[in-house]
Amino acid sequence: MTATARTVVIRQHGGPEVMMLEDRPLGEPGPGEVRIRHHAVGLNFIDVYQRSGLYAMPLPAALGQEGAGIVEAVGEGVTHLKAGDRAAYGGGPSGAYAEARVMPAGAVVPLPEGIAFEDAAAIMLKGLTVQFLFRRTVPIASGDTVLLHAAAGGVGLLACQWARSEGIRVIAVAGGPEKCARALEHGAIHAIDTRAVPDIAAEVRRLTGGRGVDVVMDGVGRDTFEASLDSLRPLGMMISFGNASGKVPPVDLMALASRGSLKITRPTLFTHIADPEACRAMAADLFGKVVAGEVTAQVGQRFRLDEVAEAHRALEARETTGSTVLIP
Ligand code: NDP
Structure with a gap:
């Protein structure tokens, strides 16, 4: 196991230049937590609000809310995931702009085989948002x-x-x-x-x-x-x-x-996914639409993790279409 993971961290609020790539310690998951190794990470406008300070965060902070990859380890009490599972999440504590992370398991769901990691990173937070907008509002x-x-x-x-x-x-x-x-x-x-x-x-x-x-x-x-x-x-x-x-x-x-x-x-997505059961039901509804071909991921842009500042600039400049994915 790698002891550290490259992670995007901010030490002050500001423009895209405040985002720094750092090696951060990667521990074992505690009770109710999961360690996931990202294959793809989603970029969202909330990341811009958190970076700029529109939504202020205690600093230093790791950024990012959406990712997909392989579960490496689960903590005590986690029953819906196990090491080796494909999994994805949208929402939860920030910290997705990273090669790997430890996070609460509640918002992490098993990813159906038919959905690629990159597509999952493009649809989790945004698709769950669409789900609550059309179904729960x-x-x-x-x-x-x-x-x-x-x-x-x-x-x-x-x-x-x-x-x-x-x-x-x-x-x-x-x-x-x-x-x-x-x-x-x-x-x-x-x-x-x-x-x-x-x-x-x-x-x-x-x-x-x-x-x-x-x-x-x-x-x-x-x-x-x-x-x-x-x-x-x-x-x-x-x-x-x-x-x-x-x-x-x-x-x-x-x-x-x-x-x-x-x-x-x-509304905010976080209210809707606070209950893990509700989150899994919403994800199942979304995955059903994807597997049926009614909703397909639209990855408009890809950036490497170390190009994250460029990705933020493009999103804020209204230059992007569809979803933007970061590849760790
Ligand atoms: P988008 O990919 O939709 O990017 C934002 C788009 O907003 C731009 O491409 C642009 O489209 C439009 N826009 C209009 N005015 C501006 C401006 N002054 N600066 C920048 N963009 C502008 O982002 P997301 O899909 O990540 O998010 C869309 C919205 O949904 C965001 O406001 C986000 O915060 C919100 N959201 C809310 C959630 C919730 O829980 N409440 C959860 C997820 C997202 P155009 O060029 O066509 O005008």
């Missing part, structure tokens, strides 16, 4: 219309496919004609190019015959929040689940009343 039925921001991103392309598989109509919002084309290929029924269409809500009204959409899924945050509310039908549901453009300012509840008794929620 507000009832969304076949025929309903959802406005989806950043539709060609990591979460976005998985969400387009999930919606198509359930007969849910997605109006995609994305930056540029190529990203719009990707969203349409993956199941959106309309795409709005933010670079060409200044008034998203007016375009949504036009596309929906004036009615508005049933649900908005908004991971962009500050820049799109008002347009999202303006795109909803009366009694519609606003799901604000991210801040790629910055944090949403405090909300005046009267803004919901005046637009037609709107509903709003600000």
